[in-house]
Amino acid sequence: MRHLVIQIFSFLLLFHLAVSSQAETAAQLIRQAMDNYRGLSSYSEASMTIHRPDWERVMSMKVWTQGLDKSLVRITAPIKDKNGGSLLIGDNMWSYAPKINRVIKIPSSMSNQSWMGSDFSNNDIARADEIINNYTHTLLETKKINNRLTYIIQSVPNEDAPVVWGKEIITINDHYVLLKHEFYDQDNILIKTLTASEIKKVGDKYISLKQRMQKTDHANEWTEVVTTVVKFNVTFNKNTFTLSNLRNPR
Numbered sequence: 563m564r565h566l567v568i569q570i571f572s573f574l575l576l577f578h579l580a581v582s583s584q585a586e587t588a589a590q591l592i593r594q595a596m597d598n599y600r601g602l603s604s605y606s607e608a609s610m611t612i613h614r615p616d617w618e619r620v621m622s623m624k625v626w627t628q629g630l631d632k633s634l635v636r637i638t639a640p641i642k643d644k645n646g647g648s649l650l651i652g653d654n655m656w657s658y659a660p661k662i663n664r665v666i667k668i669p670s671s672m673s674n675q676s677w678m679g680s681d682f683s684n685n686d687i688a689r690a691d692e693i694i695n696n697y698t699h700t701l702l703e704t705k706k707i708n709n710r711l712t713y714i715i716q717s718v719p720n721e722d723a724p725v726v727w728g729k730e731i732i733t734i735n736d737h738y739v740l741l742k743h744e745f746y747d748q749d750n751i752l753i754k755t756l757t758a759s760e761i762k763k764v765g766d767k768y769i770s771l772k773q774r775m776q777k778t779d780h781a782n783e784w785t786e787v788v789t790t791v792v793k794f795n796v797t798f799n800k801n802t803f804t805l806s807n808l809r810n811p812r
Contacts, residue, residue: 693732760772
């Protein structure tokens with residue numbers, strides 16, 4: 563009997579270690595994908611196309627990031643939106659509206675509202691490290707896609723996490739490129755999907771130059787962001803990520 567108890571205890575211990583190791587591996591994959599996409603710091607230029615059945619709108623923008631908790635997005639075209647943008651510092655997000663010359667703090671109650679009229683929400687723009695800090699990750703499957711080892715990870719928000727999703731399914735390849743990001747509601751219904759394409763090597767890493775966000779129940783409505791310029795490990799002025807710079811571009 564004593565030998566049997568020891569066997570059972572050993573099995574439970576090994577099972578616990580295996581689950582913990584899997585969770586750590588899944589979390590590491592998520593962090594590496596986020597680090598790969600943004601680097602220690604980055605500067606990029608992109609165009610964003612908002613497509614609807616009866617109209618289409620294109621905006622150009624510049625983006626500065628530092629780590630996972632600082633980013634500045636500035637609209638450069640069209641003229642009527644020029645110099646508008648958003649600033650993220652930690653959990654705080656502000657938006658600048660040049661028409662009224664006002665910087666507006668984005669409250670958590672507006673986190674799921676559309677960003678610049680697109681299919682991305684304010685939360686999508688501001689959530690860089692949220693999925694790392696507020697979720698538990700499980701590696702569901704490892705398989706080959708397009709001859710690359712690919713990991714499918716389920717991310718479930720912690721019980722006290724300030725998020726609206728029931729779960730998220732993230733697909734990452736062995737270059738740490740996030741290929742697909744699916745968002746499910748509390749009833750396990752797929753609400754929207756971010757799909758990445760045009761995987762290119764930039765410097766010493768691979769990144770996606772095109773990302774499309776599409777809601778499940780609107781087949782002909784989507785928002786696509788195409789990156790045309792990207793630089794990593796850039797040195798910024800100390801005033802880059804400030805409200806003053808958001809309002810008055812330097």
